[in-house]
Amino acid sequence: MGLRVTDFDPLEVARQITIIEFEMFKAIKPTEFLDQAWLSKEKEKLAPGILSMTKWSTRVLTSCSFFRDELSSISLTKTAVQVGYHRARD
Numbered sequence: 001m002g003l004r005v006t007d008f009d010p011l012e013v014a015r016q017i018t019i020i021e022f023e024m025f026k027a028i029k030p031t032e033f034l035d036q037a038w039l040s041k042e043k044e045k046l047a048p049g050i051l052s053m054t055k056w057s058t059r060v061l062t063s064c065s066f067f068r069d070e071l072s073s074i075s076l077t078k079t080a081v082q083v084g085y086h087r088a089r090d
Contacts, residue, residue: 005079005080005083006079010079010082010083010085010086011082011086013079013083013086014082014083014084014085014086014087015086017060017083017087018087020056021053021056024049024052024053024056025049025053027049027052028049028050028053029049031046032046032047032048032049032050033050037050038050038051038054
């Protein structure tokens with residue numbers, strides 16, 4: 001069996017997610033927020049950074065729902081709570 005999120009320290013998982021998301025956030029240009037560019041027909045051209053973060057969030061949420069059967073596992077639930085705790089503190 002491959003690696004599982006419970007194989008890692010929750011603090012380190014939180015750090016890595018934060019680093020990934022910070023790099024994505026830094027790439028967003030201020031103009032992407034103007035006039036809700038991410039909703040326009042030319043959103044790929046006008047708001048690529050916002051779209052990238054949106055896709056990332058969707059992948060994370062999809063991954064969480066993919067493992068929903070495992071969420072009943074106490075260790076996975078504990079890890080998820082710890083990761084959330086560490087991310088909220090930063």
